[in-house]
Amino acid sequence: MRINILQHASNEGPGAVKxxxxxxxHAVYVYHPSDFGILPKVDETDMLVVLGGPMSPNDGYAWLEAERELIRDCMGSHVPILGVCLGAQQIATALGASVHAAPHKEVGWANVYRQSDALPGLPEKLLALHWHQDMFELPAGSSLLYSSDLVANQGFLVKGNVVGLQFHLETLTDNVREIAINDGAYAKTGNDLRQTPEQIMRQAVPPENRQAVYTILDYLSVH
Structure with a gap:
């Protein structure tokens, strides 16, 4: 399979996905649409992974709309998609759901709780990394996968082969450090998880997170 990955920030790489x-x-091709404006074609995409970033789908960048068009085209061709954080928001927006300020800004580690068995094999609870202050509404026809204590809409499955996660399971230890040392200021203001960059880096990445990523990607690869 050719896995095309859209990366929006230099400190938010594919981690466990790669x-x-x-x-x-599988072959991995990483695109940086916010830097170069280049996106893959649908007919050269066997799976699309859309990573996080500091942008909002509501920003008026042409590449964001082009990315959403790619998402819609991939869905029309039954190409499986995983969206993380901004990526999940992009999927929701592409399907007509809104993205807006969440009731709480979550930056750091917090539990998410499984809400359905729509995607088999996922654990009931995960300690996930959060790095957001916006949230998506659920796309029409989707199943809610996870919620946190502060933000209800944390993950969804739609069309049988498209997954959006507001939180990060793909981050490995080095990835957490890279995010925290470069974007740590984001954790210091209005953060309802009340965690500092140093506290975030001290928390070990739970091995269950990597396994959950593998479960999701294995599921998508055959659906």
């Missing part, structure tokens, strides 16, 4: 692809023998 590990999964390498272990499964």
């Amino acid at each position: 590990e999964w692809a390498d272990e499964r023998g």
Whole structure:
């Protein structure tokens, strides 16, 4: 399979997604649409992964709309998609759901709780990394996968092969450090999780997170 990854920030890479692809023998192509304005074509995409970033789908960048058009085209061709944070918001927006300020800004580690068995094999609870202050409304026809204590809409499955996650499971230890040292100021104001960059980096990445990423990607690869 050719896994096309859209990366929007230099400090938010594919992490465990690339590990999964390498272990499964899939080819990985990483695009940086916010830097170069280049996106893959649908007919060269076997799976699309849309990562996070500091932007909002509501920003008026042409590349964001082009990205949403790619998402809609991939869905029309039944190409599986995983969206993380901004990526999940982009999927929701592409399907006509709104993205707006969340009731709480979540920056740091917090539990998410499974809300359905729509995607088999996922654990009932995960300690996930959060780095957001916006949230998506659920797209029409989607199943809610996870909620946190502060923000209800944390993950969804739609169309049988499209997953959006507001939180980060793909981050490995080095990725957490990279995010925190470069964007740590974001955690210091209005953060309802009340965690400092130093506290965020001290928390070990739970091994269950990597396994959950693998479960999601294995599911998407056959649906």
